[in-house]
Amino acid sequence: xxxxxxxxxxxxxxxxxxxxxxxxxxxxxxxxxxxxxxxxxxxxxxxxxxxxxxxxxxxxxxxxxxxxxxxxxxxxxxxxxxxxxxxxxxxxxxxxxxxxxxxxxxxxxxxxxxxxxxxxxxxxxxxxxxxxxxxxxxxxxxxxxxxxxxxxxxxxxxxxxxxxxxxxxxxxxxxxxxxxxxxxxxxxxxxxxxxxxxxxxxxxxxxxxxxxxxxxxxxxxxxxxxxxxxxxxxxxxxxxxxxxxxxxxxxxxxxxxxxxxxxxxxxxxxxxxxxxxxxxxxxxxxxxxxxxxxxxxxxxxxxxxxxxxxxxxxxxxxxxxxxxxxxxxxxxxxxxxxxxxxx
Numbered sequence: 198x199x200x201x202x203x204x205x206x207x208x209x210x211x212x213x214x215x216x217x218x219x220x221x222x223x224x225x226x227x228x229x230x231x232x233x234x235x236x237x238x239x240x241x242x243x244x245x246x247x248x249x250x251x252x253x254x255x256x257x258x259x260x261x262x263x264x265x266x267x268x269x270x271x272x273x274x275x276x277x278x279x280x281x282x283x284x285x286x287x288x289x290x291x292x293x294x295x296x297x298x299x300x301x302x303x304x305x306x307x308x309x310x311x312x313x314x315x316x317x318x319x320x321x322x323x324x325x326x327x328x329x330x331x332x333x334x335x336x337x338x339x340x341x342x343x344x345x346x347x348x349x350x351x352x353x354x355x356x357x358x359x360x361x362x363x364x365x366x367x368x369x370x371x372x373x374x375x376x377x378x379x380x381x382x383x384x385x386x387x388x389x390x391x392x393x394x395x396x397x398x399x400x401x402x403x404x405x406x407x408x409x410x411x412x413x414x415x416x417x418x419x420x421x422x423x424x425x426x427x428x429x430x431x432x433x434x435x436x437x438x439x440x441x442x443x444x445x446x447x448x449x450x451x452x453x454x455x456x457x458x459x460x461x462x463x464x465x466x467x468x469x470x471x472x473x474x475x476x477x478x479x480x481x482x483x484x485x486x487x488x489x490x491x492x493x494x495x496x497x498x499x500x501x502x503x504x505x506x507x508x509x510x511x512x513x514x515x516x517x518x519x520x521x522x523x524x525x526x527x528x529x530x531x532x533x534x535x536x537x538x539x540x
Contacts, residue, residue, distance in 0.1 A: 266509035274505065286510035307511055309482045310490040313397070317486060318465040321401045325461050326454060328409055333416035334446075347417075351410035361407045362474025366390065369399055369475070390476050393483040400472045400484050407471060408464065412457045419453030420446070452529075459526040463519060487515050 232240055267286055269279040294301035299308035336347055353361065368374045369389040376386045389399045423446065431441045469488040472478065478485030478493075495508025 263509045263512060266506050267513045270506050272504075279506070286506045289507060290510055290514070304507070306482060306485070306493075307487070307490050310485050310487040313482070313484065314466060314486045316397065317401060317404075317468065318462055321404050321465050321468075322458060322461045324401070325405050325409060325412060326457055328405060329412040329416050329457060330450070330454070332409065332413045333420055334442075336413070337417060337420045347414075350413055353407045354410045356407065358407065358470035359474055361403065362471045365399075365403045365406075365471075366475050369403075391480050393480050396476050396480060396484050400475055403471055403475060404465070404468060408461070412461060415453055415457050415460075416450065419450045423449050455529050456526065459522055459529070463522045463526075466515065466518060466522070487511065491515070 228240075228243075231243055235243060265276060265281065266279075268283060269276065269281040270283050270285045271279040273279050290304050290307055292303040293299075293308065296302070296308070299305045299312065302308045332350060336343060336350070340346070356364075366373075370376070371386050371388055371391065375389070380386060387395060389395045427445055428441060431445060436444075467488060468486055469492065472484050472486065473489060473492075476484045478489045491508045491511045494504050494511065496503060
């Protein structure tokens with residue numbers, strides 16, 4: 198009986214293998230002549246070629262086009278019909294009597310976005326690091342359900358920014374779930390998303406909730422890399438927990454915290470989806486960041502002609518900031534690797 202079962206199993210496996218074998222032979226008919234022409238050593242480049250083509254079409258070409266748009270003026274889309282080269286777009290962006298007062302700037306919407314972005318990044322990144330370290334320290338201890346809680350904190354990272362925005366919009370609206378709880382305890386409704394004094398704090402909170410899990414994992418990896426014998430020696434000397442944290446844990450975590458700081462800053466500067474869904478940049482321009490200015494100027498202008506050149510110039514300014522932050526990350530990462538090699 199067992200032999201009959203094995204024979205039936207082998208028979209079905211052979212049937213299922215027919216289309217797979219046919220597909221492999223068909224691919225081989227295509228790849229074999231290519232291998233003959235380019236050689237075995239160059240075959241990896243052939244497999245990379247489709248990705249390189251897509252990367253070129255959807256990253257390199259738009260980047261070059263964006264650069265030329267920023268150096269041109271006019272309402273037309275085609276370069277042949279635009280004035281090129283010119284610095285009119287950059288002159289318009291930086292035309293201010295006082296850079297500390299957006300009302301004196303020709304593009305006051307852009308400078309409000311700059312200041313809102315700086316405010317958002319400073320508080321969001323600062324609080325992100327604080328809560329990431331606090332959460333990682335707790336999750337590094339031997340607590341019940343540690344694996345479960347690690348998964349719970351990381352879960353929001355897997356959600357789409359639009360989904361995050363919609364969930365929290367439903368919770369924070371004036372007639373939303375959170376205000377329903379406040380009213381049930383006799384409190385007054387709070388306009389979390391329509392009151393300028395609450396709107397920025399609300400979007401910072403939502404952003405931290407959505408991304409904290411990723412940075413917590415980085416800090417947690419740093420904590421687990423600290424040799425346990427350092428803590429054992431400190432405890433034997435009667436060192437307090439606070440002193441152990443500030444004299445051992447925090448200094449050894451600094452390379453990881455630096456990575457968290459730079460990555461969170463890069464992410465914070467590019468924030469758009471969550472805020473756009475939550476508040477649309479409002480009320481007024483109180484939560485409008487640089488990316489929203491680029492989007493609105495280039496694609497969503499109402500009542501006026503879309504200004505592709507001005508949006509491109511603003512995106513180039515943002516690109517320079519992101520390039521600087523990326524170079525910082527590479528510099529500190531290489532320094533960290535070289536120190537490890539010396540040790």
